[in-house]
Amino acid sequence: MSDDVKAGVAAAKAALAGVPAEPGAPKQDAILTATGVRRAFGGLVAVDVAHIEVQRGAITALIGPNGAGKTTFFNLLTGFDRPSRGSWEFDGRRADRMRSYQVARSGMVRTFQLTKALSRMTVLENMLIGADRQRGERLWAAPFRWLWLKEEAQNAARALDLLERFKLADKRDHYAGELSGGQRKLLEMARALMLKPKMIMLDEPMAGVNPALKQSLLEHIKDLREEGMTVLFVEHDMDMVHEIADWVAVMAAGQLITEGTPDQISADQRVIDAYLGAHHDAAQH
Numbered sequence: 001m002s003d004d005v006k007a008g009v010a011a012a013k014a015a016l017a018g019v020p021a022e023p024g025a026p027k028q029d030a031i032l033t034a035t036g037v038r039r040a041f042g043g044l045v046a047v048d049v050a051h052i053e054v055q056r057g058a059i060t061a062l063i064g065p066n067g068a069g070k071t072t073f074f075n076l077l078t079g080f081d082r083p084s085r086g087s088w089e090f091d092g093r094r095a096d097r098m099r100s101y102q103v104a105r106s107g108m109v110r111t112f113q114l115t116k117a118l119s120r121m122t123v124l125e126n127m128l129i130g131a132d133r134q135r136g137e138r139l140w141a142a143p144f145r146w147l148w149l150k151e152e153a154q155n156a157a158r159a160l161d162l163l164e165r166f167k168l169a170d171k172r173d174h175y176a177g178e179l180s181g182g183q184r185k186l187l188e189m190a191r192a193l194m195l196k197p198k199m200i201m202l203d204e205p206m207a208g209v210n211p212a213l214k215q216s217l218l219e220h221i222k223d224l225r226e227e228g229m230t231v232l233f234v235e236h237d238m239d240m241v242h243e244i245a246d247w248v249a250v251m252a253a254g255q256l257i258t259e260g261t262p263d264q265i266s267a268d269q270r271v272i273d274a275y276l277g278a279h280h281d282a283a284q285h
């Protein structure tokens with residue numbers, strides 16, 4: 001571990017030391033605070049989170065059995081779905097009424113799985129459509145075309161830097177669909193970084209990644225914290241949660257049932273019951 005990474009870990013651990021292992025526990029410096037967030041699909045309440053605070057500069061894992069509501073909660077926070085009720089603030093600004101692009105522009109950026117359409121574009125094209133071009137598009141028809149070109153050049157330079165960093169530079173002209181599972185995850189992360197997030201949200205970053213690339217992905221995520229970014233990720237791989245999470249929030253049946261350090265969470269009977277209950281239910285169907 002480099003000295004910088006150690007410093008990042010120490011700062012995150014210090015900020016979380018003494019935070020009680022309880023759902024909704026207040027944090028020293030929360031970048032995201034959400035209250036009373038509920039989303040029902042007909043009679044099914046997918047998300048019903050009373051209160052959650054996410055510590056700035058730390059890596060927080062959001063875990064829970066299948067169907068717990070994790071992805072729906074991510075969708076709500078990032079403006080891709082609307083809650084039945086609830087409110088939240090991101091980095092001091094009310095964010096629950098924002099559209100998805102406004103959320104991203106405010107600094108809360110999520111990764112997206114490569115869809116079929118994106119697979120048919122090159123790696124570099126994927127990076128460039130990840131860039132925020134709103135200003136450029138407005139300027140295109142105006143006499144300020146040179147500004148648009150400058151912005152395009154800056155985006156391209158940033159894309160190439162990020163591809164270099166994620167060891168994808170030699171794949172820049174390959175179709176994204178040709179990448180391995182792990183390389184796709186790297187591209188998803190690199191694309192999110194085009195928007196210079198304050199908080200990056202990763203949905204199952206380790207799914208479909210071979211063991212060789214897993215370690216490299218973990219290191220990249222730790223580097224983000226070292227750069228001062230906040231990381232919130234959904235993951236089923238508990239080894240990964242143990243290895244990199246400073247804090248873990250657990251959802252079950254839409255609710256936040258507990259929070260704590262990875263060690264506290266693994267020993268928590270409520271968590272064990274939630275997973276066993278979900279498996280038991282699944283076994284009955």
Ligand SMILES: Nc1ncnc2c1ncn2[C@@H]1O[C@H](COP(=O)(O)OP(=O)(O)OP(=O)(O)O)[C@@H](O)[C@H]1O
Nearest residue numbers: 041044045046064065066067068069070071072073
């Ligand atoms: N658009 C939708 N319409 C109806 N029901 C939905 C919709 N989206 C999610 N749900 C339901 O809401 C519940 C929560 O789903 P969600 O995908 O958020 O859980 P999850 O914790 O992310 O699960 P997993 O770990 O399996 O991805 C599930 O019962 C799911 O079937």
